Amino acid sequence: MSSTEQGTSSAAPAEPTTAPESAAAPEVPESFYYVHGKDKVVHKVSAGALQHSALIHGMISNLGYTEEQAKANPFPFENIDGDILQMVVDWCNQHKGKPTPPEDTNLPKQKEKLFDLVLAVNYLEIKELLTYCCKQVAMMVKGKSPEEIREIWMIPTDAEDEAAEKEAKKRAGKEAAGETAAAAGDAK
Amino acid sequence: MTEHKFPFLRLPDDLRSKVLQTTEYLEMIAYSFVSKKAYSMIQSFRLPILTVRITMKKQPEIEVKLSAISIKFGLNMQENDEKMTHLNGLPVNVRVTYLNFENHEFSKKISTWTNQGKTVGEWIQHLCSISQAECYVADFLVRDIELDTPTLRKIFPKLRTVSVKFPQAEANENDITSAKHVFKAFLVDVKDVRLEQFPFQDNLSLQHIGMGNSKILQLYDPRNIRIDDLLTLNAESIFLKTSQVPLRDLNSFFKLWKKGSNPKLEKLNVMWEPTRNFIPKWKILMKGLKAKKSRAEGEVPMKFRIKNVRGALAEIRCVFFDIHLAYVQFTVSI
Numbered sequence: 123m124s125s126t127e128q129g130t131s132s133a134a135p136a137e138p139t140t141a142p143e144s145a146a147a148p149e150v151p152e153s154f155y156y157v158h159g160k161d162k163v164v165h166k167v168s169a170g171a172l173q174h175s176a177l178i179h180g181m182i183s184n185l186g187y188t189e190e191q192a193k194a195n196p197f198p199f200e201n202i203d204g205d206i207l208q209m210v211v212d213w214c215n216q217h218k219g220k221p222t223p224p225e226d227t228n229l230p231k232q233k234e235k236l237f238d239l240v241l242a243v244n245y246l247e248i249k250e251l252l253t254y255c256c257k258q259v260a261m262m263v264k265g266k267s268p269e270e271i272r273e274i275w276m277i278p279t280d281a282e283d284e285a286a287e288k289e290a291k292k293r294a295g296k297e298a299a300g301e302t303a304a305a306a307g308d309a310k
Numbered sequence: 311m312t313e314h315k316f317p318f319l320r321l322p323d324d325l326r327s328k329v330l331q332t333t334e335y336l337e338m339i340a341y342s343f344v345s346k347k348a349y350s351m352i353q354s355f356r357l358p359i360l361t362v363r364i365t366m367k368k369q370p371e372i373e374v375k376l377s378a379i380s381i382k383f384g385l386n387m388q389e390n391d392e393k394m395t396h397l398n399g400l401p402v403n404v405r406v407t408y409l410n411f412e413n414h415e416f417s418k419k420i421s422t423w424t425n426q427g428k429t430v431g432e433w434i435q436h437l438c439s440i441s442q443a444e445c446y447v448a449d450f451l452v453r454d455i456e457l458d459t460p461t462l463r464k465i466f467p468k469l470r471t472v473s474v475k476f477p478q479a480e481a482n483e484n485d486i487t488s489a490k491h492v493f494k495a496f497l498v499d500v501k502d503v504r505l506e507q508f509p510f511q512d513n514l515s516l517q518h519i520g521m522g523n524s525k526i527l528q529l530y531d532p533r534n535i536r537i538d539d540l541l542t543l544n545a546e547s548i549f550l551k552t553s554q555v556p557l558r559d560l561n562s563f564f565k566l567w568k569k570g571s572n573p574k575l576e577k578l579n580v581m582w583e584p585t586r587n588f589i590p591k592w593k594i595l596m597k598g599l600k601a602k603k604s605r606a607e608g609e610v611p612m613k614f615r616i617k618n619v620r621g622a623l624a625e626i627r628c629v630f631f632d633i634h635l636a637y638v639q640f641t642v643s644i
Contacts, residue, residue: 233314237321244325253332256325260332262316267423268343275318277344 153189155182156196157211161204164196171214176247202242206235210242213251222250233262331355335376336408336419342440343426352440359443364466368395368454370430372437378411383437385430394456394484397431397465404433431465438467447471448496452488453479462495472496473504481509493519502526510534517542537563540572547577556580557595560638564599564626568618581637590630595638601626611639 155172158164172178178197187195199207240255263271272279278286318326330338335357342352358376365371370385385401404426408419428436438446446467450457452474474489486509497503503524510516510532516539528549529535537559540548550556560580567575584590592612601614604625611629618624627639 233316237317240321240325244322252325252328256329256332259316259318259329260337262314263333263337263341265419265421266337266340267421268340268426269424271337271340272344274315275344276315277319277348280345283345283347 153192155187155192157199157207158196159199159202159204159207163204163208165207165211167211167214168218171211171218174214174217174248174250175210176249178246199242199246201245203238206238206242209235209239210246210248210251214248217250233258327351327355335379336381336406339374339381339437339440340423343423343436349436349440355441357441359441361445361447362438362443362467363447363449364434364438365449365451366395366455366457367449367451370395370401370433372434374437374440374443380407380409380411382407382409383433385425385433387430395430395454396456397434397461398429400429401425401433431461434465443467445470447473449473449475450488450492451475451477452481452485452492453477455488456484457488457491459491459494462491466495469496469500471502471504472500473506474508475506476508478507485509486514490514498523500524502528504528504530505532506530508532508535510536510539515539540578541566543572544574546574548575548579550578550580552580552582555582555584555590556638557591561595561597561599564595564616564640567624568599568616570619573620575640576642578640579637580640581635583634584630584636590628590636592628595628596626 153169154166156164156166243252243255262274338352342349359374361375363373369387372383374381384405386403387395387399387401404423406421406423410417446469448469474492476485524545526547527545530551537556599616601616604613604615611627614626616624622642624640624642630636
């Protein structure tokens with residue numbers, strides 16, 4: 123995955139080399155922040171791009187970091203895979219300061235990553251991207267029969283569901299019994 | 311199947327709900343068949359279903375209408391002419407027709423689903439209980455189906471409209487029995503009744519059936535109908551399409567209305583297809599009614615006004631379109 127237009131990716135906080143490019147140069151220099159995912163690769167993202175994320179936006183508003191402080195303290199998102207975070211950062215950069223269109227063609231195309239992407243976007247509270255992602259999940263079952271939906275969305279049948287619940291209860295019962303026996307042993 | 315899989319149930323509840331609400335109604339309904347939990351989730355959405363129309367015939371149909379969208383489920387039963395369709399029968403498969411008239415554009419999609427392991431009755435129950443529809447309508451083609459009152463009561467929701475259709479051929483014992491089961495099951499609550507080619511008999515008159523509570527009664531080509539039978543009804547609107555010329559009977563009906571019968575009646579439309587060379591004698595219709603003519607003779611439609619003992623006024627419009635159509639429209643104005 124290449125680094126974003128405005129940002130760079132590295133194992134450690136990177137030195138900002140270029141100012142973000144936009145049609146009209148901003149009068150006030152844009153501030154940048156740093157985020158990293160599970161892989162610890164740091165992404166440099168402008169405050170404008172991060173505005174899409176209600177979570178990060180809230181964090182920024184509360185912190186009031188200087189550029190140096192931001193560089194030294196990247197936001198850690200240990201629950202998000204590095205490549206997923208990269209996709210999110212890319213999307214935020216692409217849509218920085220722009221109204222989001224009703225149909226987004228810049229959505230990540232890798233369907234196998236869609237689940238992790240949805241969770242990440244939900245966690246980061248990026249409303250528009252979440253809407254697009256949900257639309258993409260919904261499109262997977264467009265025109266499908268109940269059986270096809272069950273298969274695509276990996277939904278167990280009622281019988282499978284009941285069997286799994288029974289199994290889970292059985293396991294919980296065994297564990298509880300084991301704990302009781304262990305506690306009795308300790309008491310002796 | 312080559313589609314990529316997605317662990318949908320691993321999404322948090324709110325996201326699952328968001329995804330489902332992004333799908334179209336057809337997919338939402340399809341999803342409701344996937345599991346009991348899925349069904350509950352779709353129920354919680356309270357889909358804006360306007361009408362569910364159930365047509366009980368050889369190949370039953372259930373049509374779900376949501377604003378400009380109509381989804382028709384055609385239950386394909388085993389082809390066997392001797393065997394009648396009943397509510398416990400298992401469809402071979404289900405033909406799903408999706409029609410969308412949104413934004414003045416028309417689109418149609420047809421797909422075939424399995425029977426989902428559900429009988430005709432279970433299909434009806436499932437589709438009627440996904441969401442509380444504004445109106446449930448049921449048509450029963452009595453020749454093709456086998457019914458009993460308890461099962462009908464158990465399976466069908468509270469119906470607003472019931473239609474009972476007899477075949478062109480002479481009614482047999484099963485037809486009559488099926489119709490009686492329908493009446494017994496629904497007539498207490500139903501507001502709108504439509505009867506087609508109904509074979510009225512001494513023991514199967516409108517009074518016997520118990521039409522007392524229906525507000526709208528529509529009779530299409532009834533057999534052996536007596537206009538007198540309409541006198542005891544509480545219906546507010548009655549429509550009758552008949553093959554017989556009913557002018558003399560209507561005259562008696564209006565005379566009795568003037569004396570105070572049918573106090574709830576607001577509208578009566580009687581229509582018939584005239585035979586060749588038929589010229590309606592409106593004088594027969596108006597004889598003894600002391601009606602005031604409000605249009606000149608020969609003008610179409612001819613209009614008369616009558617008044618009853620309670621002081622209610624009614625207008626009688628008489629229309630005759632050559633050999634195509636003749637009708638009498640009676641409207642009470644307060």
